[in-house]
Amino acid sequence: MIPERYATYEKIVTVAAVNFGCIVGDKAANLAKIEANLREAAAQGVDIVAFPEEALVGCGGCDVCRTEAAHCDYHDALAETVPGPSTERIAALAKELDLYVAFGMIERDAHDPSVLYNAAAMVGPEGILGTYRKVHLGSLPWVTEGVTFEPGTSLPVFETRFGPVGILICYDFWFNPELTRLLALKGARIVLNCCATFAGPGKRDYMVQTTCTRAQENLSYIVSANHVGGPDSSASYGAGQLDEGRTGHFLGHSTIAGPAFPRFSQVFAEAGAGEEIVSATLSFEKLHRWENIFPWRDWRAGHQAATSQLIASEFQKLVQGP
Numbered sequence: 001m002i003p004e005r006y007a008t009y010e011k012i013v014t015v016a017a018v019n020f021g022c023i024v025g026d027k028a029a030n031l032a033k034i035e036a037n038l039r040e041a042a043a044q045g046v047d048i049v050a051f052p053e054e055a056l057v058g059c060g061g062c063d064v065c066r067t068e069a070a071h072c073d074y075h076d077a078l079a080e081t082v083p084g085p086s087t088e089r090i091a092a093l094a095k096e097l098d099l100y101v102a103f104g105m106i107e108r109d110a111h112d113p114s115v116l117y118n119a120a121a122m123v124g125p126e127g128i129l130g131t132y133r134k135v136h137l138g139s140l141p142w143v144t145e146g147v148t149f150e151p152g153t154s155l156p157v158f159e160t161r162f163g164p165v166g167i168l169i170c171y172d173f174w175f176n177p178e179l180t181r182l183l184a185l186k187g188a189r190i191v192l193n194c195c196a197t198f199a200g201p202g203k204r205d206y207m208v209q210t211t212c213t214r215a216q217e218n219l220s221y222i223v224s225a226n227h228v229g230g231p232d233s234s235a236s237y238g239a240g241q242l243d244e245g246r247t248g249h250f251l252g253h254s255t256i257a258g259p260a261f262p263r264f265s266q267v268f269a270e271a272g273a274g275e276e277i278v279s280a281t282l283s284f285e286k287l288h289r290w291e292n293i294f295p296w297r298d299w300r301a302g303h304q305a306a307t308s309q310l311i312a313s314e315f316q317k318l319v320q321g322p
Contacts, residue, residue, distance in 0.1 A: 002288050006189070009163040009284070015190065016046040016279035017225040017254035019271040024058030027078060031056065031086060034103060035093060037277060042097035046279050047162065050225035051103035052254075053134075053170050053196040054118065056086055059227065059250075065144035071114070075148050079108040079116050082131050091123040100124040100160050102167050102192045102225075107131055109150075118149045120167045120194045122158045129158045134169040136176055155179060157188045163284070164188045170195040173224070174210055177217065178315075184218035185297060189287060193224040199251040208270060211255040216265035219290050221258035221282050228252040228275055256280045261289035 002011065018037050023029040034051060041049045053059060057078040064072045080086055086105065094101050100122070107119035118134040133152025137145045157164040166183030173180060173193040183191055191214070197207055207224065215222040227250035254271040256278060268280035300308050 001291065002285060003291060005187070006163055006284065006288070010161055011284050012281060013048060013162045013190070013221075013284070014044075014046045014279055014281045015048045015221065015223050015256060016041050016044070016050070016277050017223050017256055017269070017271065018049065018051050018055075019226060019228050019252045019254045019274065019276045019278070020052050020055050021229045021275045022052070022055055022058040022227055024060055025074070025078065026058075027056055027086065030058070031089060034090065034101075038090075038093050038097055038099070038101060041277055041279070042099055044277070044279060046099060046277075048100045048160070048165065048190065048192075048223075049102070049277075050192040050194060050223045051101070052225050052227045053104040053120070053194045054106065055103045055194070055227075056105040059196040062144065065147045066140065068140075068147050072148060075106060075116060079106040081108045081110045082119070082121055083128050084108075087121050087123060087128050090121070091128050094123045095125045095127070098125050100129075100162075100165070102165075102194055104169065104194045104196075105131075106149075107133065115150050116148060117152060118145055118169060119152070120169055120192075122165070122167060124158075124160055129160075130156055132156060132167040132169065134172055135179065136171040138171055155182055155186070157183060157186050162190065166191040168193050170197065173214065174206075177214065180214045180218055180220075180222075184220050185300060188220065189284065190221045190223065191218075193222065195224055196227050197251045199249045203251050204253050207251060207253045208255050208257070208267060212257040212265045212267060215258045219259050219264075219287070219294065219296065221287065222256070224255045226250060226252055226254045226271075228273060254278055258282060259287055259290060261286055 107117040109115035119131040122129040139146040164187040166188035252273040256269040269278035271278045
């Protein structure tokens with residue numbers, strides 16, 4: 001039985017993750033590829049589509065950022081405010097095709113043009129819903145995003161006709177489970193992970209299993225959308241190279257996972273290493289079969305309220321370090 005707070009939303013949703021081969025630095029080409037994928041997804045009956053981190057521009061550092069310079073012409077030229085040309089174009093497509101889209105981009109702060117964010121925009125048939133700005137930024141020598149971007153300061157959920165949807169970006173999702181939990185506590189039953197996950201030893205299992213784990217922990221549907229290929233697509237990384245910078249060999253293996261009562265979690269779809277769209281049709285009625293047995297959101301605000309307060313207070317104590 002669907003809880004009353006979700007009763008007005010649609011009961012079935014088809015979600016998709018795009019294994020995306022980005023053309024680094026070419027927004028026009030990537031927009032064309034995004035449009036082609038959206039038209040194909042719509043033809044397949046998809047309702048919500050997730051693209052990877054920085055899908056609009058391509059992931060990767062640059063020599064200027066590696067020197068920790070205060071300004072980078074390359075990234076500055078790729079940045080846009082929201083609303084802006086790219087989000088408005090994709091919003092028009094979302095309206096035409098009647099679907100929701102999350103895609104990674106470089107967002108320029110509307111109030112301070114010198115500030116850039118690693119962001120994911122959420123658009124739908126209603127228009128531009130907003131952006132999520134990556135909170136945990138990677139550092140040198142692996143990546144330059146901690147130099148290029150400012151971290152986000154909020155965890156929004158986006159209202160859709162399928163209910164609240166959350167977005168996280170890569171590192172926020174893989175190594176920081178608190179954020180998925182917070183989005184779920186704020187009502188999100190779907191969390192989209194827009195990522196740029198490198199290939200490497202054991203990484204396919206890590207990609208799939210962590211997506212499943214976040215789904216199980218929060219009894220939510222999780223969609224991880226990843227890049228494929230890259231300028232160094234023949235590279236492999238051994239144990240002796242883990243402290244070196246990466247030039248962009250992406251794993252693919254976009255994954256959709258979630259509860260399938262009586263299972264806590266299962267993989268509904270998994271991509272391979274090449275460009276493709278994977279999708280799954282999901283039932284919120286089936287998702288909420290767990291509600292009578294394990295209504296964990298209600299417990300957190302009810303008889304476990306003191307435990308919730310304990311967790312919050314312990315985090316507060318650790319803000320300045322252990």
